[in-house]
Amino acid sequence: MDLHFNSAAPDDAACSAVDALLGPPSDERGADARGRRHLLLPALHAVQERVGWISAGAVNYIGERLMVAPADIYGVATFYDLFSTKPRDPTVVHVCDDIACICAGAQAICEQLESSAVTWERSPCLGLCDRAPAALIIAAGESPSATAMAPVTASELRNAVGADLVGRNAPTTHVGGSERRLLRRVGRVDPESLDDYRAQGGYAALQRAFELGPDATIAQIAAAKLLGRGGAAFPAAQKMQAVAAAPAQPHYLVCNADESEPGTFKDRVLMEGDPFALVEAMTIAAFAAGCEHAYVYVRGEYSLAAERLEGAIAQARSAGLLGNLAIELRRGAGAYICGEETALFNSIEGKRGEPRNKPPFPAQAGLFSKPTLINNVETLANLLPILLDGGTAYAAIGTAQSTGTRLFSLSGAIARPGVYEVAHGTTLRALIGLAGGVTQGRRLQAILLGGAAGMLLGPKALDLPLTFEDARAAGATLGSGVVMLFDETVDLEAIVRRITRFFRDESCGQCVPCRVGTVRQEEALNRRDFSLLGEVGSVMRDASICGLGQTASSVVESARANLGLFAERPA
Amino acid sequence: MNAADVALTVDGIPVTVAAGASILDAIAQAEIETPTLCFLQTLTPVNACRVCVVELEGARVLVPACARRAEAGMKIRTDSERVRHSRKMVLEFLASTVDISTAPAMQRYCAQYGAQPQRYGAESAKVAQPVKIDNALYVRDYAKCILCYKCVEACGTDAQNTFAIAVAGRGFDAHISTEYDVPLPDSACVYCGNCIGVCPTGALMFSSEYELRARNEWDEAEQSQTDTICSYCGVGCTLTLHVAENEIVKVTSPIENEVTSGHLCIKGRFGFSYVQNRPEEES
Amino acid sequence: MRGVRNGAKLYVVDPRQTSTARWADGWLGLDVGSDIALANAVGREILAAGLENREFVTRATDGFEEYRLAVEPYTLEYAEKTTGVPASLIRELAVAYASAPKAELCWTLGITEHHNAVDNVRALINLALLCGHVGRYGSGLNPLRGQNNVQGGGDMGAIPNKFPGGQDAEDPASLAKFEAAWNVTLPRKSGWHLSDMFAAMERSELDTLYVIGENPAQSEADQQHANELLRGLKHLIVQDIFLTKTGELAEVVFPASAGWCESEGTVTSSERRVQRCRKALEPPGEARDDIVIMCELARRLGYEWPNYTPEQVWNECRSLSPWHAGMSYARLDELDGIPWPCYDEQHPGERFLHARLWENPVGGPRAPFAAVAHDPPVEALDDEYPLRLTTGRRLDAFNTGVQSGGYRSPMRRGERLDISPQDARSHGLREGDRARVSSRRGSVVVPIHIDNGLRPGLVFTTFHYNDEVATNLLTIDATDPQSGTAEFKACAVRVEPL
Incomplete structure (x- = not known):
């Protein structure tokens, strides 16, 4: 049980970044350090943000502080795309060359950057498909930044590298739809103001949950027949009940905000536009399932969402609205797989984001092998209307099996790309109609429904009612709510x-x-x-x-x- | 049958196993052979290779026999078309990617399941790379690595707690590595050789075996194997001495041995040379 | 480590912060040779907190009152001052040890290579008795053996006061049994242990030595003096698989075969497990099996001994040692070894000892407490020799390196003197510098290694590389009067840059 460190020494910047996270080194005992493995990704983020890459010396320093072997840390660091274990420029342009952006000319941007001095990389979908082509500029240093730019050109990117990007990270996504329940405050509320949130009805749902108590809160969710929006469509109340009843302690709540499915950006819009709503919803879920510790795992590329959520958590905490609930925000580091719930647990625990075999299921043994309630952002967001309107009223929306509304991320060959909320049962054709239809002058060739893990459908599928059951019957899936349109010009x-x-x-x-x-x-x-x-x-x-x-x-x-x-x- | 025992059927054969036993245990009880690569009874199942998958009635996908606990009433099929196909494909995927020339068990499975790795074409991606020889005791030929995780587990919490190696990278580029791929002498490696002991493909190999093979002088049929006790400390590890022409060519330990579970330390595994550094041969 | 990961608490008492200590719940970095002060303070603290197992103490032990009085002066304040371990940590260990449902004390030469080795061990036994952490599965006292047959050598009678199977060499019944079996008259008194023998050489009372598989010319403390004595012998016979430094001094050398791979027999591990060694190789040249050599020697001395087989010798042992009676070769093969005692061929061997202490009434004699007092290392530090040198071993090497020097270990870095960063600074030494290390007995030159796990005032080295650095030129031959073990763990040295 040696913990061997070679002679590679860390630079001061890396050390101070780690110390800023962990506190100054002291005579920590092995037993204490053993319990801090979960701080590995935050420590790697700290070094990456400060220095721009993670050196062998920095790995040694993190290893000594957390009692984790350097080989193990190297294995973790090399798992995540946003960490570099090789020296490179502090500023890196991540150009999205995923499907929506490729259709919008991303390849040309890549070619132009190739002949420039800019350090750049290809990136999978950045969740900015509504304004493709997109890029993310990540700049390390004393005041690190991550700036999303979309739509963007190669020359804009060349000019942006090294420029002051403060305040430029505020993308706006068009929101619309026939129903505005989850989206009702998005674009209308100041996402940085708790007071504004409360003025627009915020925290009434939590109040209601407190009045009902945990069991009756779960009963409302059961009455609402809410199904998980993460793709598996599992009854939300059943998961909540299983965690609430699990004898092992503590219970954890995890919000899966690692939205990485190509073509998906609705969770980003919720977190950027109405972050307090997610904090309130997490507080309700934790209350119902008996969790004292909650994590929200935000996709590493979503810097604005993370910033706004951090702010909302801090304000809610100081306003006493979290009670004894601790909510920690953890950032992913560029790995789609971490959207898989057990991979996400491993990532929070400071490990490679490798999925676990199931069973055991999260409600039995999830995060830190304890009973864990894990839901994605949209599922949790639905708790607010359920509690405000009552489960029965909620269940009256949509169809008998697919209750409530659903968020869809519309992009590609469409007039007004954006996030649209409709009641379950709306047809694909009607949904596309709400967004102004296929781009003028173009003919629809195919639709990607559900994301990269979803299906490609022909125009014949336009009359598909968007419900879990109709999708299943058609051999398709709503997945993460991706609706990406391809016109006849697309290969x-x-x-x-x-x-x-x-x-x-x-x-x-x-x-x-x-x-x-x-x-x-x-x-x-x-x-x-x-x-x-x-x-x-x-x-x-x-x-x-x-x-x-x-x-x-x-x-x-x-x-x-x-x-x-x-x-x-x-x- | 204890109250806690679990009754299930395997290919229609009723079997009973103790609570906590795996489906693999249940299948063994039915005297049916299951191919395994990443499984070893002394290590925590990682269920990464998926060659032991079986069909469980009611389950949407196949389940790994090694990692899944047997439950009462389970109906397991080990011989369905889906099972045979998945196993064959897993073997083809591996055999088209890595060099299996020193992996007799894999060669046998490939024959048994009719795997045809060549059908992916000569251009298909491989993990081919030069062999790593950075110390006098053992070599690492990752062109033969199927990424079963066993060496990482044996180096880590399942045996040695040294953590000299880990899986690094992701996807097809995932590979076993020291930190920053430093040579073993710069790493935490303590040369217990427990990784060699668990490696199913010969990717990790005694230098003595590697050199004999290079000279085409490695012939297991001509070797004797003798169990004895390590001469070094008071733990009392059983060593299996593999001897060819009155020379120890390799040291292992029986996996079922109560003292070692197959694991040794540097002295037991490699410290034997003093009995055969014979002066007359050096001259 | 598996236990630690499963939630077991691990406390490490070691002057050096070893890698084990880094993983531990607590590291008690004590001053070399203050083990009794620490153990007695832990005992006092357990009593003060009322955490002793009063029922066990009353029923199964003797001498508790004397013990209680003896540890009374060992307050936390005194212990902190004497051992250098913070009082809070001593209290934490006391509470953790006494409150644990099961607890084990394991030690190795850090306890026994002292001039008061036996007292050190007894101080630990006291703690186990105080808490009833003995005689039950998962509890107990566990000296970890450093060689594959230290236990077996003693069990077979290769100690001066015992016959095989732990039978007392001065006990009339035992004497009668062995005299009858061997048809000889045996001495009434116990013999000499190794340190006694060197003392006897010093007094010219011992002039002939037959050394089997040991290298005292390099392994003895105060090596220079030991060599002078060996050279002064009239006859020195060495039987070994190597021509060791001791062999070079000998008048007759018997080339032997390696016990673990060139001959058959048994060894006994740290857990009292008797295990079979088997022949895998033909020994080189004229080397012969130990039994063959001894039988041949006996014949030359006028006894009609045939060449006994190892199994015949073993069966004789079984007939005389009740501990080993049930251990036929067949059973040893079948069961992968058997821990003694194993009284008959149905007996599985005992997994742990002293279960009798939990019988009511206690089976056999009660277990005695022993009041022992702190006694610092013989050689105190002073201005001339201000640093404490403690010696030990490294993972890939074994004792004087005769065997482990034979393979190409990538971990071998040669001999080094480990020194704390503070002392390195004050001596103007950097990593890899060569320094002269001197004690009152001798001096060696050795490269420096700076070790963050060492506290100021402490330096560490091994004796694996005798031909490069003869560390035992430095060590002191102060020995424990009861066990004969030398104080390898503590001498006073000075370090000078070259």
């Missing part, structure tokens, strides 16, 4: 290849079907040998540990089934 095969590259890049590498399968799938498409796609897809779907591998072939298969792409040549 759909290239879109599918980009999605297969996404899965190859984002596979955690733990299990063979996904680690190798995503590569073999991409290779098969690239060399236009379609005969193996079915076999590769089925082992990924059947034998992968988690949803990533299990859905990594969905888009390919739907493109073949619905659009006739990648057809095998007759033998």
Whole structure:
């Protein structure tokens, strides 16, 4: 049980960044340090933000402070795209070259940056699809910054590097829809003001929950028939009840705000536009499930959302609105897989974001192996209207099986991209109509529904009512609520290849079907040998540990089934 | 049968296992062979290789036999088309990616399941890379690594608690590494060789074996194996001495041994040379 | 570590902050040679807090009152001053140890290589008795053996006061049993242990030495003096697998075979497990099995001994030692070794000892407390020799390095003197500098290694590299009168940059 550190010494900036997080070094005991492994990602973030990369010396210093072996830290640091273990410029431009942005000219931006002095990298979807093409400029230093720019040009990016970017990180996304329940304050409330939030009805739902007590709060959610919005559509009250009843202590609440599904940006809009609502909803959920400690895990690229949430948590705390609940915000570091709930737990625990085998399920053994209630942002946001209007009234919206409203992220070939809220049961055609329809003068070629893990559908699917049950019956999924439209100018095969590259890049590498399968799938498409796609897809779907591998072939298969792409040549 | 015992069926055969046993245990009870690569009874199951997957009635996807606990009433199928297909594909994926020339168990499984790794084409991505020789005791040939995590577990909390290596990188680029890929002598490695003991593919190998193989002089059929007790300290580790032509060529320890669970330290694993540094041979 | 991860508490008492100490719940970095002061203070604190196991003490032990009085002066204040360990940490350890449902004390040579080794051990036994942490699974006292057959050597009678199986060499019944079995007359009195032998050489009462598998020319404290005595012997016979430094002094050398791989037999591990060694290699050249050498020697001395097989010798041992009676070779093979006592062929061997103390009434004699007092190392620090040198071992090496020097360990860095950063600074020493280390007995030159785990005033080295750095030129041959162990762990030195 050696903890061996080689002679690589940290620089002062890295040390002070770590000390600012952990406090100055003292005679900490091994037992104390052993319990602080969960601070590993925050410590890596601290060094990355201050220095721009994480040196061997910095890893040694973090290791000594947290009693974690350097090899282990290196393994964690190299898992996350936003951490660099090689020296590089303090300012890096992350250019989104994912599907929406590729359709909007991202490739040209990449080519122009390639011939410039700018340090840049390709990035998976940045959640700015409504204003594609997008980029994120991350600048390390004494006052680090992360600035989202969209839509953006290569010359804007070249000029932005090294310039003062303060105050430029305030993207606005169009919000609309036929119902405005979750979105009702977005764009209308000052997201940095608790008073404004309260003036617009904030904290009435928490008040109601306190009046009802935990059990009756859960009963309201059960009456509302709320299903999880994260993709699995599991009854929310059932999860909450299971955690509330779990004998092991403590109970944790985790809000999954690692929104990374390509084409999705609705959680970002909620967090940026109405952060107090999420804090209030988390307080309700923690109250109902008996959690004294909550984490909100925000996607690393969502700096504005994180900033606003931090502010909202701090204001709520000082206003005494959290009671004895501790809410900690943790930031991801560039890994789609951490949106998978057990990978997210590992990430909070300071480990590589590798999914765990289930069972045990989070309600039995989740974060720190304790009973954990985990929900995504949108699911939690629904607690507010449920408590304000009552579960029965909530259940009257939508269909019998799919109650309430749903947020959709609309992008691509559409007149007014943005986040739209509609009652479940609205058809795809009507939803697209709310956003002004297909871009004028264009013909709809295909729709990506549900995200990279969702399906490609042809125009024939426009009359699909957007409910869990109708999607399932059509062999599709609402997924994370992505509706991305492709017009006739788009090379759909290239879109599918980009999605297969996404899965190859984002596979955690733990299990063979996904680690190798995503590569073999991409290779098969690239060399236009379609005969193996079915076999590769089925082992990924059947034998992968988690949803990533299990859905990594969905888009390919739907493109073949619905659009006739990648057809095998007759033998 | 104890009250806590669990009854289930495997391919229609009723079996009973103790509470807490895995599906793999239940399958073994039915005397059915299950291929495993990342599983070892002394290590925490990581269920990463997925070659042991089975069909569980009512489950949407296949489940790993090694990591999933047996539950009362489970109906397990080990011979369905889905199971055979997934196993074959996992073996093909691995065999098309890594060099399995020193992995006899994998070669056997590939034959058994009809894996055809060549059908992915010569251009398919591999993990090929030069062998790492940075110390006198053992070599690391990660071109043979199937990323089963066993070495990391043995180096870490499951045995040695040294944490010299970890999985680094992500996806297809995930690989076993010291911090910043420093050579072993600069790492925390204490040369217990427990990683060698658990490696299923020969990616980690005694230098003595590596050199004999390079000279084409490695012949396990000609070697004797003798269990004895390590000469160094008071723990009393059982050593299995692999001897060829009156020379120890490798030291292992039986995995079922109560004292070692197959694990040793540097002295037990490598410290044998003093009995064969014979002067007449040096001259 | 698995236990620690499962929630067991680990406290490390060691002058050096070892890597084990870094993982621990608490590290008690005591001054070398203050073990009794610490143990007695822990005992006093347990009593003061009323955490002793009064029922066990009353029923199963003797001498508690004397013990209680003896530890009375060991207040936390006194202990903090004497040991250098903060009082709060001593109290924490006392409470943790006494409150634990199961607790174990493990030690190694840090306790026993002192001039008052036996007292050190007894101070620890006292604590186990005080809390009833003995005689039950998962509790107890565990001296971790540093060699594969230290336990077995003693068990087989290779100590001056015991016959095989722990039978007293001065007990008339034992004497009668062994005399009858061996058909000889045995001495009535116990023999000499190693330190006694050197003392006897000094007095010219011992002039012939037959050394089997030991290298006293390098392993003895105050090496220079030990060598003079060995050179003064009339006859020195060495039986070894190497031509050791001791062998070079010998008049006759018997080349032996390596016990663990070139011959058959048994060894006994730290957990009293008797295990089989098996022959895997043919020994080189003229080397022969130890038994063969001894039988041949016996024949030359006029006894008609055939070449006994190892199993025959073992079966004789079983017939004379009740501890080993049930351990046939077949059973040892089948069970991967058996811990003694194992009285018959149905007996599984005992997993732990002293369960009798929990019988009511106690089976056999009660366990005695022993009032022991702090007694600092023989060699005090002074202006001339201001640093405390303690010696020990490193992971990849073994004792004088005769065996472990034979393989190419990537961890081998050669001999070094570990020194605290503070002392390195005050001596103007940097990493890798060479320094002269001197004690009252000798001096060596050794490279410096700065170790953050060392407290100021303490330096550390090993004796693995005798040919490079003969550390035992420095160490003191003050020995414990009861065990004969030398105080390898504490001498006074001075360090000078070169």
